[in-house]
Amino acid sequence: xxxxxxxxxxxxxxxxxxxxxxxxxxxxxxxxxxxxxxxxxxxxxxxxxxxxxxxxxxxxxxxxxxxxxxxxxxxxxxxxxxxxxxxxxxxxxxxxxxxxxxxxxxxxxxxxxxxxxxxxxxxxxxxxxxxxxxxxxxxxxxxxxxxxxxxxxxxxxxxxxxxxxxxxxxxxxxxxxxxxxxxxxxxxxxxxxxxxxxxxxxxxxxxxxxxxxxxxxxxxxxxxxxxxxxxxxxxxxxxxxxxxxxxxxxxxxxxxxxxxxxxxxxxxxxx
Amino acid sequence: xxxxxxxxxxxxxxxxxxxxxxxxxxxxxxxxxxxxxxxxxxxxxxxxxxxxxxxxxxxxxxxxxxxxxxxxxxxxxxxxxxxxxxxxxxxxxxxxxxxxxxxxxxxxxxxxxxxxxxxxxxxxxxxxxxxxxxxxxxxxxxxxxxxxxxxxxxxxxxxxxxxxxxxxxxxxxxxxxxxxxxxxxxxxxxxxxxxxxxxxxxxxxxxxxxxxxxxxxxxxxxxxxxxxxxxxxxxxxxxxxxxxxxxxxxxxxxxxxxxxxxxxxxxxxxxxxxxxxxxxxxxxxxxxxxxxxxxxxxxxxxxxxxxxxxxxxxxxxxxxxxxxxxxxxxxxxxxxxxxxxxxxxxxxxxxxxxxxxxxxxxxxxxxxxxxxxxxxxxxxxxxxxxxxxxxxxxxxxxxxxxxxxxxxxxxxxxxxxxxxxxxxxxxxxxxxxxxxxxxxxxxxxxxxxxxxxxxxxxxxxxxxxxxxxxxxxxxxxxxxxxxxxxxxxxxxxxxxxxxxxxxxxxx
Numbered sequence: 001x002x003x004x005x006x007x008x009x010x011x012x013x014x015x016x017x018x019x020x021x022x023x024x025x026x027x028x029x030x031x032x033x034x035x036x037x038x039x040x041x042x043x044x045x046x047x048x049x050x051x052x053x054x055x056x057x058x059x060x061x062x063x064x065x066x067x068x069x070x071x072x073x074x075x076x077x078x079x080x081x082x083x084x085x086x087x088x089x090x091x092x093x094x095x096x097x098x099x100x101x102x103x104x105x106x107x108x109x110x111x112x113x114x115x116x117x118x119x120x121x122x123x124x125x126x127x128x129x130x131x132x133x134x135x136x137x138x139x140x141x142x143x144x145x146x147x148x149x150x151x152x153x154x155x156x157x158x159x160x161x162x163x164x165x166x167x168x169x170x171x172x173x174x175x176x177x178x179x180x181x182x183x184x185x186x187x188x189x190x191x192x193x194x195x196x197x198x199x200x201x202x203x204x205x206x207x208x209x210x211x212x213x214x215x216x217x218x219x220x221x222x223x224x225x226x227x228x229x230x231x232x233x234x235x236x237x238x239x240x241x242x243x244x245x246x247x248x249x250x251x252x253x254x255x256x257x258x259x260x261x262x263x264x265x266x267x268x269x270x271x
Numbered sequence: 272x273x274x275x276x277x278x279x280x281x282x283x284x285x286x287x288x289x290x291x292x293x294x295x296x297x298x299x300x301x302x303x304x305x306x307x308x309x310x311x312x313x314x315x316x317x318x319x320x321x322x323x324x325x326x327x328x329x330x331x332x333x334x335x336x337x338x339x340x341x342x343x344x345x346x347x348x349x350x351x352x353x354x355x356x357x358x359x360x361x362x363x364x365x366x367x368x369x370x371x372x373x374x375x376x377x378x379x380x381x382x383x384x385x386x387x388x389x390x391x392x393x394x395x396x397x398x399x400x401x402x403x404x405x406x407x408x409x410x411x412x413x414x415x416x417x418x419x420x421x422x423x424x425x426x427x428x429x430x431x432x433x434x435x436x437x438x439x440x441x442x443x444x445x446x447x448x449x450x451x452x453x454x455x456x457x458x459x460x461x462x463x464x465x466x467x468x469x470x471x472x473x474x475x476x477x478x479x480x481x482x483x484x485x486x487x488x489x490x491x492x493x494x495x496x497x498x499x500x501x502x503x504x505x506x507x508x509x510x511x512x513x514x515x516x517x518x519x520x521x522x523x524x525x526x527x528x529x530x531x532x533x534x535x536x537x538x539x540x541x542x543x544x545x546x547x548x549x550x551x552x553x554x555x556x557x558x559x560x561x562x563x564x565x566x567x568x569x570x571x572x573x574x575x576x577x578x579x580x581x582x583x584x585x586x587x588x589x590x591x592x593x594x595x596x597x598x599x600x601x602x603x604x605x606x607x608x609x610x611x612x613x614x615x616x617x618x619x620x621x622x623x624x625x626x627x628x629x630x631x632x633x634x635x636x637x638x639x640x641x642x643x644x645x646x647x648x649x650x651x652x653x654x655x656x657x658x659x660x661x662x663x664x665x666x667x668x669x670x671x672x673x674x675x676x677x678x679x680x681x682x683x684x685x686x687x688x689x690x691x692x693x694x695x696x697x698x699x700x701x702x703x704x705x706x707x708x709x710x711x712x713x714x715x716x717x718x719x720x721x722x723x724x725x726x727x728x729x730x731x732x733x734x735x736x737x738x739x740x741x742x743x744x745x746x747x748x749x750x751x752x753x754x755x756x757x758x759x760x761x762x763x764x765x766x767x768x769x770x771x772x773x774x775x776x777x778x
Contacts, residue, residue: 022629041628083627206624206631208581209529209609 045135054088085215086207110149147196157189320349345388364480377449380441383739417448436463454504456735461696474514523594532585556592573641658731
């Protein structure tokens with residue numbers, strides 16, 4: 001479980017394919033979920049995570065040995081991994097689930113990630129993961145739990161809602177500034193560490209054409225949940241999905257008395 | 272002929288110049304009796320006037336008397352805002368009888384002063400004519416009042432999976448009637464063609480108040496002269512467009528864009544050729560931005576910049592947009608093109624970026640569309656919207672810069688930048704000269720120089736902005752004497768009293 005002895009970092013970046021934030025969400029007619037036949041892209045927080053991993057390499061140079069992107073999702077999620085590779089990840093793992101399968105829940109995702117991390121450490125002393133960087137939440141389900149659960153399962157340090165990350169590879173230490181209510185908090189934690197990203201951490205780069213071409217030749221591994229011995233069956237049952245009530249326009253009143261009458265009518269009382 | 276006299280005149284600021292084209296002397300100003308008459312036709316809220324009995328404050332007329340750039344200023348006393356074609360007809364008939372000049376006004380987003388009165392003509396605002404009359408989701412034909420805002424029409428047909436055949440920066444304010452009467456171009460022209468093709472019918476109130484109803488929805492109709500074409504691009508000098516029937520294309524299901532960095536301008540044309548060949552029907556925009564325009568857009572926060580590494584050594588940029596019916600198909604084509612470009616032995620491009628999400632898609636577009644706004648933040652702009660052969664784009668920009676340099680005007684206190692950007696696909700270059708302030712010296716250095724350059728390439732002095740009051744004197748650089756004489760005859764037939772948008776288009 002412990003990271004490699006050599007002073008080289010292996011970074012794992014879990015990413016999720018989500019409905020793009022610019023798309024207007026529509027509930028499907030059966031009210032079982034949303035219309036997913038729309039433009040998808042990488043969860044923006046995960047994009048920040050990939051960018052941060054690439055920036056760590058730009059700062060730490062050869063001290064970063066590898067950046068591996070991983071996703072759990074339907075066949076089309078491989079496009080999201082291609083984007084991560086084009087941004088600068090070295091290799092990718094796609095844990096593929098059928099197109100029709102329900103979206104896995106945070107605990108199942110965390111267990112899958114744990115299985116991948118264990119698999120990596122078995123692969124060789126110098127390929128164990130030292131740092132996991134992932135989005136603080138996915139913008140589709142807004143659950144925001146995967147990072148914390150993974151840290152719990154592994155017993156690793158966690159630094160959530162990061163707005164600045166510095167890693168001292170020699171000391172095996174991360175300094176992270178976290179966004180908290182009313183300000184920011186700086187913490188120091190030992191590697192291995194789980195870092196979840198907040199919006200202000202960085203601004204992700206464009207994927208350039210040469211890197212998009214190179215990304216096509218980077219190692220790309222496909223696995224199934226069964227290969228990793230994990231069960232992705234959801235524990236929760238979605239009963240119904242509905243749209244929020246439509247906003248109703250206000251009315252104009254002529255006098256204060258009329259306003260008071262309307263307020264009373266609406267059941268609003270003086271406290 | 273006119274040009275000779277004009278260029279020999281001492282150069283004075285344009286405002287003074289315009290007096291030369293003022294309203295024909297036979298026109299009458301709006302007086303109180305006219306207001307009484309308008310009040311009988313229209314509800315009181317639809318007449319704004321500084322004259323009694325309405326007596327609105329002068330500031331109420333500011334938005335109708337000034338253009339958005341603050342370049343043109345009219346002295347209209349009265350604005351009428353009819354709600355129906357019948358009301359427009361009654362107003363125009365009255366003006367015809369009283370010989371009052373009429374300036375039809377849409378969203379007032381023009382760049383050449385076409386919608387601003389030269390003196391005290393009546394402003395006829397179409398803003399209250401804003402109803403969609405019909406939309407057929409099968410044929411895609413939309414029939415709407417002239418005052419409908421382009422964006423609201425886009426929103427109206429979006430649920431039916433259709434889009435407007437034109438799109439331009441001013442879409443949130445400009446009106447479809449104004450678009451048609453100025454034959455607006457914009458960003459989708461490459462794909463869907465000009466309004467001369469997409470407009471199927473028009474309803475026009477003629478200068479004597481007669482209603483010309485050609486509001487058909489037929490795509491094919493070869494029965495005699497196609498009169499509606501005369502109103503498209505006539506800038507309100509032949510009549511007031513009150514209704515438009517327009518063919519809207521189905522909305523593309525997938526869009527992608529890519530910005531390519533080019534080492535030299537000479538590569539733009541071979542690139543355009545290759546892109547056209549490979550992308551074929553999914554190519555929807557091919558836009559050119561020179562390095563200076565790009566730097567300005569970035570400086571003024573329009574879209575996120577490319578990394579320094581990607582920009583290094585780039586002389587200009589090209590934005591390519593695809594839109595098609597199926598994403599996988601489009602991406603395969605686009606990827607194949609990009610591979611060809613990168614793997615070529617003598618690459619036409621240095622590098623480029625491909626948008627990965629709708630957010631990046633908008634950000635890349637902002638780098639191109641934001642140039643206009645960036646220029647207005649940088650200084651005072653002399654804007655030339657010209658059509659020249661693609662191969663001479665760069666020569667025109669460089670030539671103008673050298674010309675200004677030779678006149679000693681290229682420095683921080685005079686002209687700061689000479690930039691070029693535009694719609695390569697349509698052969699339309701926007702040549703912009705950004706100066707510290709408007710000055711007679713710069714004006715004199717640019718005109719007639721630019722127009723002469725355009726004429727030497729047999730280009731157009733106004734590719735999509737129109738003539739308005741700004742370029743009447745330059746019309747002859749693009750149209751010969753025979754053409755201008757015919758235009759004047761046509762004007763004479765429609766409007767013998769010269770009341771419609773006087774002083775615009777024709778010299």
